[in-house]
Amino acid sequence: MRNPSSVTAVTEKAAETARSIRVMWQAGLVPFPRLDEGLRSLVAVRKFGPFAGSTQIAARRDSTAVGLVDELGPLTFKQLDLRSNALARAWSERGLTPGSVIAALCRDHRGLVLAMLAAGKLGARLLLMNTGFAKPQLADVAKREKVGALVYDEEFTDLLDAVEGQIDRYLAWVDHDSPVAQRRDPDIPILDELIASNDDRPLPAPRRPGGFVLLTSGTTGTPKGAPRPQTSPLHSAQFLDRVPLRAGESTYMGAPIFHGTGLSQFILSFALGCKVVMRRRFDPEETLRGVEEHKCTALVLVPTMLQRIVDLDPAVLAKYDTSSLRIVFVAGSALSPDLGNRATALFGEVVHNLYGSTEVAVATVATPEDWRKAPGTVGRPPVGCHVALYDEKGQKITEPNVTGRVFVGSGLSFGGYTDGRNKEMIDGLLSSGDVGHFDNDGLLFIDGRDDEMIVSGGENVFPIEVENLLVERPDVLEAAVIGVPDKEFGQRLKAFVVPAEGADLDADTLREFVKSNLARYKVPREVEFLDELPRNATGKLLRNKLV
Template identity: 75%
Template sequence: MKTPPVVSELVTRVTEKARSVGVMWRAGLLPFPRLDEGVRSLVLTSTYGPIAGAVRIAARRNPMDTGLVDERGPLTFDELERKSNALARAWAGRGVGPGSSIAALCRDHRGLVLTMLAANKLGAALLLMNTGFARPQLTDVAAREKVRVLVYDEEFTDLLSGIEGVDRYLGWVDDPAATGGVTTLDELIDGSDDTAPEAPPKPGGLVLLTSGTTGTPKGAPRPKISGLDSAQFLDRIPLRVGEATYMGAPLFHGTGISQFILSLALGNTVVVRRRFDPEEALRGVEQYGCTALVLVPTMLQRIIDLGPEIIGKYDTSSLRIIFLAGSALPPDIGNRATEIFGPVIHNLYGSTEVAVAAVATPEDWGKAPGTVGRPPVGCRVALYDERGARITAPHVTGRVFVGSGLAFEGYTDGRNKEIIDGLLASGDVGHFDEDGLLFIDGRDDEMIVSGGENVYPIEVENLLVEHPDILEAGVVGVPDDEFGQRLKAVVARASGSTLDADEVRSFVKENLARYKVPRDVEFVEALPRNATGKLLRDELTS
């Protein structure tokens, strides 16, 4: 007798929840035998939101432990709790509360973190703005999201000149004489009561923004994140209670904010810096004994490019995890990092919309460099062809669809991604190998058709960066009268290299099909990328 679909779905969900609890227990989020502490943690998170709930838990358990380190020094969990209480009360006294929208345009520092915490405690929506956006994008987003409060770093003052009708506060000041009369967060906090405010009627939620590479950035809300959703990361990434995380990826991005929230939930010290510096990251790992280093792939490449002499100056033996997401990790970069730091690569695939889709562990990477691994607990990934039919055969490319408890439920402007069988389109295409490991072949709108042959740029790009004289490469399609499109490679050479266009083409021809050889080759100092390391392909076609 066939099991009814409803029963099968119920069994699957119960099994996933049970696995999630097991994953959280192994990580230390559900302390045994004090399961009441675990329940209390879940309640606080559901009441205040994932960021404020996590800090309140840590401040209760280990108030004097260091929760955050930035350029100004360390803050204990108790200090984070009390300062954010004061900020929340100050804003509440100015009419900010549930339903308000608080936007932050900040680099990574305590001002941004305290803004996150206070927004959670007020039940206000928190909008994280990208520090790489231009003035028109910021102005449009602020109007669309109905921003009431704007927190920003002094350096971004001019970019925000088009935004009107908001309360402004400075989260970071480089020159105290250049505030222009704008109140700083420190001034608000110092003049306010730091006892805990009343709990909000419901969490305010978090709004992340898409990269905006195709127009005005879209808002992808996370109205509520349950404690069990943490298991989606912990199932494949062995973060543990009471460790330290160095946060290289920006907190406004899904990569950074997800690992920041998880590190706080584990009671870990989080080390941040306003600007990423590869040697400073190694110094921070050594100084604070960091077990996890959170990066986007271009940051990892910058660390590797320091060379063995500089890397060898620092003790990085504490590292168990180099967590990477935000853009594709070239196999060559991941392999070189493994040679230097050991089997620590954890390569996550996801997006602002779908959140977590798959994670490659060091074991997965060692077996199949370039893979993004398997879906963790609570996630599903399936491939579909252009007609919407499911693809199950290995090595067949299809559109990637994802189901995740962390996925958004539609953009703030009312639009949504395509949905099939309850799964959300990621916008990418990929394939599974015979072992069930997932590979991303590119964006579904980036496929190049040249002379009737389909080419995904990422395959050619991954090959090019394996050349010892190439630091980074981008491949795009440009119009061609005969073939419809032809391939153009934009290459950044290593210092002192004399590599020429013919050598680039010969290298590709020796390793890939003839129709994947770029006819045009351009050399540049560096490829154009946004703040999270994504390649700005439109700028390569000019």
């Protein structure tokens, strides 16, 4: 006799798969009724991975369709496919093989995209390096990840002393604003030269796709490596279920590709045959100009980028037509209620707030309807994702409005860091490292990092609540709150505040403001004013730099 619970699990899995296929079909990823096209897509993705495989399919579908636009102009999917063939052949001739680890230290441009494609066609593992790295971080990561070759932008040449002797091959890319690369020696090739001098015919498929290695944000130390091997195409539905990307449209990529937010939406946009517009460096006004020029329907950002856009002079904002946008996709760090509301006032009800991490991938997404109902929410889990809260003893929390540790299950969750370590798991779900609560409608709110909780006089305080309150003031641009040692209370709260331009602020005014809105023990004892908060390249706050 079959176990009833196993029958239920199979039934639920079948229903989830059916829902995923429907979501993908609505988005245009499943070319019904052209099932032959669907089968070709599955074969290509299985052979070369989701990115290189999707590019081949898009090139075959329409050889004239533009896949990428950067400062140098447009490239069709066909051009990207052929050029990456030539680059993969060149790398193979230089000794790179399936299983090689290639690191990319590049900003967002065609050179990085071609490196990603070529690595997939070789079956090499591509490590996406943070462009904000200093020499010690670069050296530590390259050694730990056993990097054998490095693709780098010319502007990072001075960092290469840190990996001298560790890396066998340098595979340079000429920056857009320089006609000649600063070669370490004449043997270091330029990507354009490699491509121009090699055959662009298709390559035989590797035994298995190489995949990507993403790095954690590294806000408290050297970033850890989180591998992203090939996954089922069905997992695309986790994004598409609550974020209405559609085939053949146009995406403006503001978030850097080396970060999970940018990488996931970049690959998904290519899979949908969308044109992706990018720049090497984020500029808020140029972003609006690009959205207008290319009639972009989706804009992908981290919250600090969105902040810089909404803080533009109203006269600048009025210059650009952004009515084509159906989606402003925000992820990577917390989106405050004030910023989300200001963005909604600017762009309309198009803000989609994704919550996840490098390790768990997607956890929840707040749609514009969710945000209207509950500003600050991170929404609900999409199809294929499961979120649960647990207390300190590992007991599941089922009541609303009770804070607990957030655990996530997803087919995109990683299987452990490259150094062999992993995060805590309960009931098959992976710890996100955050604490949060569900409201009465089942919407999730993140209350903070579990390691950022401040205990002051026996009371628990999560910084995000105080920070969100402070930034609601029009005279406060940014705010961060930390705990500092205190003989009497164990810890006391200290706030770091970036005033808005022209603001006349003092510490007493801010303390009184917090006191009138929150419990007494949540009032910062100290307030320090700064010109800017320390952040990493993806906009995450570096609390360890605040003292």
